[in-house]
Amino acid sequence: MRTILHSDLNNxxxxxxxxxxxxxxxxxxxxCGDPAVRHGIVLAKNMLAKRAGVQTGEAVWQAVRxxxxxxxxxxxxxxxLRFARMMKAICAEYTDAVESFGLDECWMDVxxxxxxxxxxxxxxxxxxxxxxxxxxxxxxxxxxxxxKLGSDMKKPDATTVxxxxxxxxxxxxxxxxxxxxVGPSTRRRLAARNIRTIGxxxxxxxxxxxxxxxxxxxxxxxxxxxxxxxxxxxxxxGEAIKSVGNSTTTARDIxxxxxxxxxxxxxxxxxxxxxxxxxxxxxxxxxxxxxxALYTTSVRxxxxxxxxxxxxxxxxxxxxxxxxxxxERPVRSLGVSVSALESLEGDVQLSLFADARDRRYDLExxxxxxxxxxxxxxxxxxxxxxxxxxxxLKEN
Amino acid sequence: xxxxxxVRVQVDVDExxxxxxLRIFWEDxxxxxxxxxxxxxxxxxxxxGGQGMRYTCRVRGREIRLFEDDGRWFVEAxxxxxx
Numbered sequence: 001m002r003t004i005l006h007s008d009l010n011n012x013x014x015x016x017x018x019x020x021x022x023x024x025x026x027x028x029x030x031x032c033g034d035p036a037v038r039h040g041i042v043l044a045k046n047m048l049a050k051r052a053g054v055q056t057g058e059a060v061w062q063a064v065r066x067x068x069x070x071x072x073x074x075x076x077x078x079x080x081l082r083f084a085r086m087m088k089a090i091c092a093e094y095t096d097a098v099e100s101f102g103l104d105e106c107w108m109d110v111x112x113x114x115x116x117x118x119x120x121x122x123x124x125x126x127x128x129x130x131x132x133x134x135x136x137x138x139x140x141x142x143x144x145x146x147x148k149l150g151s152d153m154k155k156p157d158a159t160t161v162x163x164x165x166x167x168x169x170x171x172x173x174x175x176x177x178x179x180x181x182v183g184p185s186t187r188r189r190l191a192a193r194n195i196r197t198i199g200x201x202x203x204x205x206x207x208x209x210x211x212x213x214x215x216x217x218x219x220x221x222x223x224x225x226x227x228x229x230x231x232x233x234x235x236x237x238g239e240a241i242k243s244v245g246n247s248t249t250t251a252r253d254i255x256x257x258x259x260x261x262x263x264x265x266x267x268x269x270x271x272x273x274x275x276x277x278x279x280x281x282x283x284x285x286x287x288x289x290x291x292x293a294l295y296t297t298s299v300r301x302x303x304x305x306x307x308x309x310x311x312x313x314x315x316x317x318x319x320x321x322x323x324x325x326x327x328e329r330p331v332r333s334l335g336v337s338v339s340a341l342e343s344l345e346g347d348v349q350l351s352l353f354a355d356a357r358d359r360r361y362d363l364e365x366x367x368x369x370x371x372x373x374x375x376x377x378x379x380x381x382x383x384x385x386x387x388x389x390x391x392x393l394k395e396n
Numbered sequence: 397x398x399x400x401x402x403v404r405v406q407v408d409v410d411e412x413x414x415x416x417x418l419r420i421f422w423e424d425x426x427x428x429x430x431x432x433x434x435x436x437x438x439x440x441x442x443x444x445g446g447q448g449m450r451y452t453c454r455v456r457g458r459e460i461r462l463f464e465d466d467g468r469w470f471v472e473a474x475x476x477x478x479x
Contacts (some may be wrong), residue, residue, distance in 0.1 A: 022445045082466065083447075086438070133440025133447050293436050294413060 001375070003117040004232060005108040006139040007124055008146035009087060010156035011266045012104035013044035016083050019133040022141075028052050029071040043075055083132060090127050093333060094120055096245045097232045105151070107144050109232035112270040112376050114384075121159040123249070129157070133273050146171060152178065167226050172199025179223055181216065189213060198224045202247050208350040232356065236278045241278065245286070245337025246270045248321055251321035253292050253330035260331060261318055266384055267336040268314035273368050275338060282338035285316040291329040299337075309360050313338060386388075400470040405462070411429055417451050419447040420471065423446045430462075439463075444472040 009015065013031040028049035037042045040060045052067035064070055068138045084103040091098045098107035110120055121138035128136040135157035137184035139150020142164060149171055164168055177187045179198050193212060195201055201209065202224035209217030222228055234241060254260050264287070275281055281304045288298035294358050296306045299320050307313060317336050325331070404421040421427045431456035432452055439450040448465030465471050 019440055019447050019457070021446050129440075131438040131440065131447075294438065295412070297412075 001142050001301060001372075002109060003109045003113070003118055004141055004144050004147040005110060005121055005124070006101075006144070006151040007087070007091065007106055007108070007121075008137045008139075008142075008151040008155075009104040009128070010085075010135045010137055011044050011046055011050075012134075013075060013080055014046045014049075014073075014082075015044075015134050015302070016080055018046060020079075024071065024073070028054065028067050028069060028072050029073060030054055030060075030063060031075050032063070032072050034074060083134065084352040087128060087134070087136070088125065090131070092303045093247050093249055093335070095247075096243065096337065097234055099233045101148075105148075107147060107232045112273055112371070113246065113248065113348075114266045114270075118159060118161055125157055125159065132220060132346055141167075143226060144230055144232065145223045145228045148180055149174070149178060164226065168199070171226075172202060172224075174198050179220060181223075182220065183313075185317055186213065200364070241280065241341060243286075243337045243339035243341065244271055244275050244278070244282070245278065245335055246274075247288065247333060247335025249290075249333035250331075254334070255330045256327075257318075257349055259321065260321055260325075260334065261314075262384055263334045264317045264336060265310070265314045265381060267334065268317055269310045269381070271336050271338055272308050272310035272364060273371070274311055274370060275341075276344065276365065279344045281306040281344045283340040284338065284340070285308075285313055285320065286335075286337045286339065287317045287320045287324075288335035288337075289321065289325055289331055290333040292330070292332045293329055295329075297324070298338075302340065306362065307338075308344055309357070310364055311360060397475050398445070398472045399475055400444045400446050400463075401473040402468055403462075405464075405469040415449075415464070417453060417469075419435060420453075420455065420460070420469075422460065424461045430455055431457075434459065441470075441472055444470070 014029060017031060028046065030045040030049050030243060033040055035179050041199055042054060042056050042058050042060065042063050044056060045054045049067060049070060053336065054063045054070065060072065063270065080103060086107060088098060088100065090109050090233045091106055094113060095108050095110050099107045110117055113120065117140040120154070121140050124138055125136055128134045137155045137157065139147040139162065140159060141147040141150055141162040142192045146162040146167060150162045153160045174197060176182050176190050176196055176198055179201065189212060190201070195204055201220050206218060208219045209221045248263060248267065250263060254263060283294050284302050286298055286300040288296060290296040301316055301320055303316060313336065367379055405417050408416045408418055416433060417430050419427050419429050430453045433451060434454060435452040437450055437463040440447040446463055446465055448463040451462040451464070453460045453462055461472050
């Protein structure tokens with residue numbers, strides 16, 4: 001089962017303005033386009049303006065009529081873009097599968113990540129608060145649609161988890177209009193058939209929705225039943241994938257090679273599993289290291305053969321780490337990626353130890369199958385269990 | 397409450413791109429050497445507003461939080477002291 005996160009920066013433009021001018025939090029304020037150039041609508045508002053009834057998308061004059069003391073701020077797009085990039089960079093520390101949805105929202109596929117979706121969601125919220133001064137709502141689920149719904153359910157600064165066990169209770173009572181791609185027109189057409197909630201969509205015969213709304217009706221039925229399988233698209237959607245990587249910021253700083261090896265092994269496991277799932281293997285292994293002073297370095301090595309084996313990726317990553325990291329400071333986060341990709345089924349040059357490697361592929365594929373069926377924790381490497389021999393610094 | 401005071405800063409940038417503030421120039425012409433750099437991290441200024449790379453420095457025995465925000469540097473100054 002996949003683990004998908006959807007993060008949504010709360011009242012994004014307005015919140016960024018409040019970061020720079022904290023006194024704006026105490027008055028109703030809205031970021032509005034310039035009426036002189038026909039952009040005179042509310043782009044974002046703070047909580048006080050929201051309480052006064054100000055709505056995003058309405059004309060400035062309407063908003064001022066509702067809230068006469070509304071403080072109006074002009075938008076500063078370069079600043080918002082900078083904050084959006086910083087948030088995306090934080091997300092990219094956990095997975096390279098980060099798909100933007102507008103400036104302030106994105107999906108992340110963290111399937112197989114050792115920290116788990118809810119823990120990562122909590123960390124995203126903490127880091128957005130501390131590093132950017134913003135709050136973020138995060139939905140955690142097993143598909144993109146429910147993850148997005150989750151991030152909308154509780155705001156601000158909240159995590160909502162939607163699972164195969166609870167989606168009927170949490171999602172189905174919501175109005176149909178809360179579902180992605182159900183706009184006012186679709187909502188009206190659904191209402192005409194007495195379909196008013198997401199549960200109503202889910203329980204309707206699939207054919208009925210197809211007849212009523214065409215292909216998109218069937219798509220909504222799939223969404224409402226939690227059956228969406230669409231992948232989280234990486235940067236440059238539609239283009240061939242150039243690399244597969246995972247990174248993690250550990251709960252406590254890593255202070256020795258043994259600790260680094262444990263993390264690199266877990267990352268290599270995840271990268272290899274994702275490579276094989278996409279029928280890919282790669283020749284270049286890259287390790288990125290961020291120390292506790294937030295300085296990042298990355299080093300890479302080109303192998304003499306392409307691989308999608310966790311054991312080979314980890315061996316190479318560890319050798320790179322040992323050769324280049326001098327332990328001047330403890331390590332805060334590590335990343336492993338594999339690039340120079342080619343098809344796993346393709347014309348692969350045989351190495352001297354082909355038989356042994358075939359057996360390793362069989363073994364890692366079998367491990368992957370078990371994890372897909374029974375969850376990632378169903379089978380773990382002995383080297384990743386416990387941790388008595390690994391010494392961590394205390395948390396800051 | 398505090399507010400941001402934008403300042404001129406003398407920095408050292410090493411071969412790897414690491415930036416280290418060396419001296420802070422106050423608007424009245426005084427300047428203060430950074431005696432020690434205690435911490436560097438990305439952070440929002442909860443006291444004065446603003447956001448950026450935060451350099452926590454020891455200056456004349458006092459801890460100063462110096463922010464680099466998109467090329468500009470500011471310190472958090474207490475409102476009363478700045479008047």
